[in-house]
Amino acid sequence: MTENSKERLAERRGQETQVYQPAEDSALLAKAVCKAVRQSDRVHEIGTGSGWVAAQIAAETGASVTASDINPHACRAAADRGVQSIRADMFGPFVDNAFDAVLFNPPYLPTDPDEEWDDWMEHALSGGPDGRRLVVPFLTGLSRVLSASGSGYLLISSLTGYEAVESIAAENGLTVESIHEQSFPFETLFVLKLTRYS
Numbered sequence: 001m002t003e004n005s006k007e008r009l010a011e012r013r014g015q016e017t018q019v020y021q022p023a024e025d026s027a028l029l030a031k032a033v034c035k036a037v038r039q040s041d042r043v044h045e046i047g048t049g050s051g052w053v054a055a056q057i058a059a060e061t062g063a064s065v066t067a068s069d070i071n072p073h074a075c076r077a078a079a080d081r082g083v084q085s086i087r088a089d090m091f092g093p094f095v096d097n098a099f100d101a102v103l104f105n106p107p108y109l110p111t112d113p114d115e116e117w118d119d120w121m122e123h124a125l126s127g128g129p130d131g132r133r134l135v136v137p138f139l140t141g142l143s144r145v146l147s148a149s150g151s152g153y154l155l156i157s158s159l160t161g162y163e164a165v166e167s168i169a170a171e172n173g174l175t176v177e178s179i180h181e182q183s184f185p186f187e188t189l190f191v192l193k194l195t196r197y198s
């Protein structure tokens with residue numbers, strides 16, 4: 001991990017130990033998905049954290065938005081915001097073709113095993129050594145839970161490896177289109193739209 005990545009990790013972590021609070025990545029994802037979603041869509045956010053993104057999308061689009069997270073404190077925080085939430089590991093409990101849109105702002109910071117912390121913020125921030133610890137299961141499981149015309153929305157960083165993500169998506173029958181991006185001093189953030197090959 002570079003010095004910049006370490007600084008970024010510490011800055012993101014702040015004093016918070018339980019629930020990831022909305023940051024620039026959350027805002028970018030919310031903005032992009034609000035433009036893409038229709039009122040009639042069944043929308044689900046994986047890894048909802050505070051529930052802020054899900055609540056924004058519900059308020060701005062009028063769509064039905066549900067959420068899940070592996071962290072029970074996050075599920076409580078999202079529920080307190082009025083977002084219907086369940087505790088789940090990725091797509092585990094969801095039936096096939098359940099959603100028209102699925103979004104995820106995954107833990108993506110590349111992190112050496114000896115830099116990780118054993119708490120809920122580690123689940124929120126650490127993407128493992130290559131940053132793709134949760135990106136891979138998202139890309140692998142997405143098609144099953146999407147409706148025929150559905151789309152996935154995945155936030156990634158230049159630190160996550162854009163080309164590697166594209167190639168894992170292609171292996172799973174998904175096309176990738178970057179629908180929003182923003183550059184920061186240490187990274188560029190992208191919101192990817194993922195759709196099945198027709």
Ligand SMILES: C[S@@+](CC[C@H](N)C(=O)[O-])C[C@H]1O[C@@H](n2cnc3c(N)ncnc32)[C@H](O)[C@@H]1O
Pocket residue numbers: 020021022023025026029046047048049050051052053068069070071074088089090105106107108120123124125134
């Ligand atoms: C970077 S935070 C994003 C939080 C929120 N969506 C946002 O944008 O502000 C990543 C979230 O993914 C959750 N997460 C990590 N591993 C997960 C898993 N296996 N299944 C579901 N959620 C997971 C974390 O608990 C955390 O809340």
